[in-house]
Amino acid sequence: MKRIVEFCAGNTSYGTDRALRPLEEQGLCSVIEYGCLTSCGQCDQTPFALVNNEEVEAPTAKELYAAVLKRLRELETK
Incomplete structure (x- = not known):
């Protein structure tokens, strides 16, 4: 079963899009950008x-990539 990673367009100011796209390019999941995920408070912070x-969050986009990758690996073992 293919995993899905979703992020908000409003969160791209943190580099979220650039950090997560490689996951899809590597075939690890589908990455989908939405205009809004209705998490505005979190998205802004x-x-x-x-x-x-x-939800998976991290202080930086680079750390988010690592946290999402970790979560994807955890899902593989389930």
Whole structure:
């Protein structure tokens, strides 16, 4: 089953889009950008994404990439 990573266009100011696109390029998941994920407070404060509808956040986009990758690996073992 292919995993889905979603992020908000409003969160791209943190570099979220550039950090997460490589996951899709590597075939690890589908990455989908939405105009809004209705998490405006969080979106304004920190890089975050949804991994199969579960929030993952980190202080930087680079750390978000690592956190999302970790979560994807955890899902593989389930």
